[in-house]
Amino acid sequence: MTIYLLLGLLMVTLSIVLVAMATAAPTKEAGLSRSLAALQSMGDVPKELTAELDRPFAERVLAPFQGRALTIGRRFTGADSTERTYRKLELAGNPTGWTVDRVVALKVIGAVAGLGAAFLFSFMLSLGLMGKVVFVALGAVAGYFGPNMFLYQKAHDRQNEIGRGLADAIDLLTISVESGLAFDAAVQQVARNTDGPLAEEFSRVLREMQIGTGRGDALRALADRTNLDDLRSFVSALVQADAFGIPIAQVLRVQSSEMRTKRRQKAEEKAQQVPVKMTVPLIFCILPTLFIVVIGPAVISIMDSFA
Known part of the structure; x- marks a missing residue:
């Protein structure tokens, strides 16, 4: 009797499951059909509506x-x-x-x-x-303050590069003017035959003069874009020479000689700073290791003797 009861319950459960599956199948197929229809309709959507999603x-x-x-x-x-x-x-x-x-x-x-x-x-x-x-x-x-520190370091490195190439650029500018070129053509030669930030600045000065800016204003703008005293004095000398009608070649020759002298003085100053800068690593890094190597064996021998 118990076996027949269990079989009856099993048949009823199986019937319920089959009925549920039969009724759910059309729903799944309908859902799948709607999904396929939606995907197909997406292809027909105007680009104006999908432009927002297509943007980077x-x-x-x-x-x-x-x-x-x-x-x-x-x-x-x-x-x-x-x-x-x-x-x-x-x-x-x-x-x-x-x-x-x-x-x-x-x-x-x-x-x-x-x-x-x-x-x-x-x-x-x-x-x-x-x-x-x-x-x-x-x-x-x-x-x-991270962006400010980045700009400060970028400006510091750039100004150092301009200072290192200023003397050579003025020498080239002097040679170009003394060979018969006009000042604009000499600036173009410097911008073409040099590289780095200074060449970019001279190119900008040349472009400003080509669009109608006066020579003095373009040179003053060059000085304002830097914080180098040498470049400011050079620009000031050129502006005064242009204002008073002094031959530009003579001014460039004097400025070139002065720049070479300043560069030599800076090199001598750096060389004189080397012994002072070497004192700190010498005292705290080199001398202690030297004492250990020289005096260490003697200290070990003395300790063994007293032991």
Whole structure:
């Protein structure tokens, strides 16, 4: 009797499962049909409706995020921050893609990134609550001033390169003018036959003069884009010679001789600084190892004798 009861329950359960499968099949097929119809209809959608999805990730996500960061950054920056940032960009040579708005936005992004990174690293360090707070605050400050430090280092390296190539560029400019070329043609020769930031600056001066800017104004703009005293004095001498009608070749000859003298004096100054700079590593790195090598065996022998 029990066996018949179990068989009856099994048959009822099997019937219910079969009925459920039979009724669900059309639903699945209908859902599949609707999915296929939707996929086919996507191909017929106008490009204007799918243009938003076809845009690059940088335009869809990064650009709006940078715009919001720029809005926040403008609230915290001073009124004269735009001029100071533009000055830093000029000294750095206007790196590709870097603008005043981008620097302001990168400050906010850097502060948020530094805050998050410092917060995560604070859990890896055995710091107290106050130590973690200070560490996170320092991370945010470092991220905020990160773009400024990058521009400062970029400007420092660029100004050093300009200073190293200034004497040779003035020599070439002097030779070109004394050989009979006009000043504009001599500047073009310097820009063509040299490389580096100074060649770029002379090319910019030449382009400004070609579009109608006066020679004096173009040279003053060159001096304003740098912070080198030698280049400023050179530009000042050229502007005065142009204003008073003094032969440019004579001024260039004097400036070339003066630049060579200054370069030799700087080389002698660097050479005289070498002994002073070597004192610190000599005292803390070389002399201790020398004492260990020379006196170490004697100290070991004395210790063995007294032992």
